[in-house]
Amino acid sequence: MPTYTLKVLTDFASAHTLRDYPGDCARLHGHNWKVEVEVRATRLDRLGMAVDFKTVKALAREIAGRLDHRYLNDLEPFRDINPTAEHIAAWFFQEMAGRLDSPGVQVSAVTLWETERACVRYSEDS
Ligand SMILES: Nc1nc2c(c(=O)[nH]1)N=C([C@H](O)[C@H](O)COP(=O)(O)OP(=O)(O)OP(=O)(O)O)CN2
Numbered sequence: 001m002p003t004y005t006l007k008v009l010t011d012f013a014s015a016h017t018l019r020d021y022p023g024d025c026a027r028l029h030g031h032n033w034k035v036e037v038e039v040r041a042t043r044l045d046r047l048g049m050a051v052d053f054k055t056v057k058a059l060a061r062e063i064a065g066r067l068d069h070r071y072l073n074d075l076e077p078f079r080d081i082n083p084t085a086e087h088i089a090a091w092f093f094q095e096m097a098g099r100l101d102s103p104g105v106q107v108s109a110v111t112l113w114e115t116e117r118a119c120v121r122y123s124e125d126s
Pocket residue numbers: 018025029083084085086114115117118
């Protein structure tokens with residue numbers, strides 16, 4: 001089946017500490033995180049769009065804004081789980097999936113870049 005995968009980018013700047021990490025990352029430090037959100041559809045609307053990029057960007061920006069200029073360890077769910085790239089990517093995916101309300105369009109992956117050299121891609125493909 002033809003599939004359209006759209007990707008939008010956003011970012012946020014936050015501080016975190018990794019509890020129990022055996023090294024520098026257990027100390028307070030920050031990152032300029034970059035987020036790639038992928039959404040997938042198999043149908044287009046009458047305009048020829050799976051979903052307007054603006055819709056996906058606005059939602060991704062709103063979610064990123066909740067993390068921006070914050071100490072992640074103070075925010076749910078990172079009071080209880082370490083704010084690793086893996087956990088942040090999964091949280092971001094779930095927030096997007098819970099809010100994207102476009103028929104026939106699903107969030108398919110979130111890639112979180114922690115540095116320019118390291119990222120994690122989270123999806124729930126079976
Ligand atoms: N699998 C993961 N590994 C690490 C995570 C993570 O979230 N998931 N996080 C960190 C720290 O947050 C650390 O700040 C990042 O370190 P690193 O990727 O090593 O980045 P640096 O720029 O400091 O390191 P270079 O070796 O210069 O690339 C660690 N690991």
